[in-house]
Amino acid sequence: MARKRLDLTYIASDSKRNATLKKRRNGLMKKINELTTLCGIEACAIISTPDDLQPEVWPSHLGVQRVLYKFCRMPEMEKGKKMFNQENFLSQSIMKAREQLRKLRNENRKKEMSLLLFQCLSCENSANNLNMTNLSDLSWMIDLTLKEIEQNIIKNQPQQDALVSTNGGEPMNGENAPLVSHVQGLMQINMDAMQKQNLAMDSINGGGNLMHPTREFGLSNGMVWNENYLH
Amino acid sequence: MARKRLDLTYIASDSKRNATLKKRRNGLMKKINELTTLCGIEACAIISTPDDLQPEVWPSHLGVQRVLYKFCRMPEMEKGKKMFNQENFLSQSIMKAREQLRKLRNENRKKEMSLLLFQCLSCENSANNLNMTNLSDLSWMIDLTLKEIEQNIIKNQPQQDALVSTNGGEPMNGENAPLVSHVQGLMQINMDAMQKQNLAMDSINGGGNLMHPTREFGLSNGMVWNENYLH
DNA sequence: CCGCCTATGGTTAGAAT
DNA sequence: GATTCTAACCATAGGCG
Numbered sequence A, B: 001m002a003r004k005r006l007d008l009t010y011i012a013s014d015s016k017r018n019a020t021l022k023k024r025r026n027g028l029m030k031k032i033n034e035l036t037t038l039c040g041i042e043a044c045a046i047i048s049t050p051d052d053l054q055p056e057v058w059p060s061h062l063g064v065q066r067v068l069y070k071f072c073r074m075p076e077m078e079k080g081k082k083m084f085n086q087e088n089f090l091s092q093s094i095m096k097a098r099e100q101l102r103k104l105r106n107e108n109r110k111k112e113m114s115l116l117l118f119q120c121l122s123c124e125n126s127a128n129n130l131n132m133t134n135l136s137d138l139s140w141m142i143d144l145t146l147k148e149i150e151q152n153i154i155k156n157q158p159q160q161d162a163l164v165s166t167n168g169g170e171p172m173n174g175e176n177a178p179l180v181s182h183v184q185g186l187m188q189i190n191m192d193a194m195q196k197q198n199l200a201m202d203s204i205n206g207g208g209n210l211m212h213p214t215r216e217f218g219l220s221n222g223m224v225w226n227e228n229y230l231h
Numbered sequence C: 001c002c003g004c005c006t007a008t009g010g011t012t013a014g015a016a017t
Numbered sequence D: 001g002a003t004t005c006t007a008a009c010c011a012t013a014g015g016c017g
Helices: A014-039 A062-072 A074-078 A086-121 A132-156 A178-187 A191-205 B014-039 B062-072 B074-078 B086-121 B132-156 B178-187 B191-205
Strands: A042-048 B042-048
Touching: A014 A042, A014 B014, A014 B086, A086 A132, A086 A191, A086 B014, B014 B042, B086 B132, B086 B191
Parallel strands: none
Antiparallel strands: A042 B042
16 A cells, blocks of 8 residues: 555465565454444454464454354344445445546536637637537536626626626726636646546456446546536 | 544544444445455454444455354364454554563663763763763763764774874864764754654553553653663 | 565545535 | 545555665
């Protein structure tokens, strides 16, 4: 977990794997101790090492018997009801990651459309070569932007006219230039968002490839998507 | 674990405790998943929440049965042999902390003696009011310092005389002034070391007060110790 | 192999919404 | 209460002795 992003795969080297096992086992025990102390609950962990002699590990010896006892009479009455097992944990993680991915794509799409919009406005691009999806999103973006600008103007000039004057000779001061700052904000593509998107996709595609690994999520990072993420 | 050093005690507030439980339980599951993946071992954890419905948690469902099976036939053959349970974990932690504490006290004692030495040398203090322990350590410190200085001089002036000249008019250059830098180093009391010492003492005295809580370790942070830590 | 160190990534308490 | 954000703390991989 240091000097590099951890890649969640089996460590081939024996010595490294054992070192990691030892460190992480200690870390885990510490965490369990903290959890039981902080939250006043019972918990146990069993870690089965292949070259044992310290074959199992737990936070407590008698404690585990209680926990195990409670656990063993569980399946009959709750029978996989809301059991928070690995499967549930993983699908929950995946759902979260998907949701985050959707949001980030949406965000990126907005940025792209803003960029496109201002390219068009500054005559660097004509709208001729845009397909229907892009045109539709562009139109949506324009509406959204206009609405935001209006709201900003109303909020920042409550004492003056609520209508937009077409700059009738009066010089703008810093407070009364919401348009400028808005445009400045929109003009930046959010690289951060793109990185986050990649992370989210990693955490879906990587981590053991437990679900449909590539077909569904392996989209390119290019700027054109096949669907309309905005609506 | 944020914005404050964690104090390892039961969280009184219900909402906070539950929030912490949820977050940490997730963190724990993640860690166990990582451990099993990275090290290719089997492990399970069971966390028993009071207001259950998600009464237990594990990394896997069938996996636990295997681990439990292996565990259940263990006591007879290994019978608490090298079982790495909570008790062993804690006493190991305590031993580590003690060892660290000893080292840090030692280090601090050195610094103190250095300071004292140079106070004496600069006539800010006379050796009259020192007890036997301090005098003994001071003497030891002087020997040590002289030895280090000699070694530094020999190392840094291999081409010149190996003996210490008493500054016969030749101005020292930066390279040939080991004495100066040595003295500068010694003159600083290492506040960092004192803080670390406090941390180590916390980790022994706190954390549930499982061992002799105060009598043995609860020394003051003052500059005089009852025993001779140097030898 | 074992322990120490440190840069860095990961975790999370508290706050904001 | 749930979700998100973020500063700060913690865990740990890799390097060194």
